[in-house]
Amino acid sequence: MGGDVPRGGTGGSDGSPPRAAGGSPPRAAAGSPPRAAGGSPPRAAAGSPPRAGRRFGEEGGLLTYGAYLRLPELLSQQVPQADPPAHDELLFITVHQAYELWFKQLLHEIEAARDAMSGGELWRAQHLLHRVQVIERLLVEQVEVLETMTPQDFLEFRSSLAPASGFQSAQFRELEFLSGAKDPNFLARFRGLTEAERLRLKRRLAEPGLWDAYVALLAERGLGVDGDDQILRSLVAVARDRVRYGDLWRLAEDLISHDEIAALWRARHVQMVERQIGTKSGTGGSTGAPYLRERVPLRYYPLLWELRARL
């Protein structure tokens, strides 16, 4: 955790030394106030006397690092199933949970990017889509962590997780829907979806996605959006006149980057799957790698790809 510290009693303004955001606090000689990173001691608020007898990290007590981040709850959620225990199952669970946390963050950012587009704040949409891309690249890289597991070690616990599968990740599907790939068939194919997840997915299918927001922007600028052919002609017009449509062009580039990295993840995931289970079928009941290979060519914004051939 870096940067922002939680508000409310994190030190400094009341004369108490600032608390580090995480981990162990810097050591200070007994009695001497700790120095801020820049070397100068923390400023005391005018009028408030320095508190005697307290050591760094002891003040407040209202909000701690662990309480703010709900670490007791978070760290008790990795529950391996295998019996006898399998060493790599913790890695498998941790990696998947880390993905789900990032999926949550991506939904937060993409939703905000869509709303920024709809509100005419194109700079903000771009700013958020840039963050989306950085996180998505991390998710592609993260596949490597799980690849340190050998197929033999995976087999020690694979049967204990069936019929669970990444296919049932509601957040992953929400991301696809929100990005523009709305396929209602997935709702019918989901097994074990909770009612809350079903409602969320239905909402994602019904609400405008990133592409809808972008097309609305084209229309606002007087460009035709009546059907794919007209949209494509509008995209060509945007690409050819970057003086006039520079903001729309940059957004289109951000969208295609998002699309491209999502496709990279699908390709990387199936490669890992083949390395782990070869031609075996999936725990979720699909054909496994063949099913996943079929999904690799999926594109959120086919018109942006087609545009290249028209320039």
Ligand code: HEM
């Ligand atoms: C040993 C590692 C992994 C194996 C062997 C594996 C295997 C599979 C297989 C075979 C499928 C097809 C559905 C099925 O029948 O189960 C699938 C789908 C999926 N997996 Fe994985 N997976 C692994 C790791 C991961 C990780 C780390 C994630 C991260 C969230 C993930 C997310 C997904 C998602 C989202 C799908 C659905 C893809 C789609 O429908 O396009 N998988 N996985």
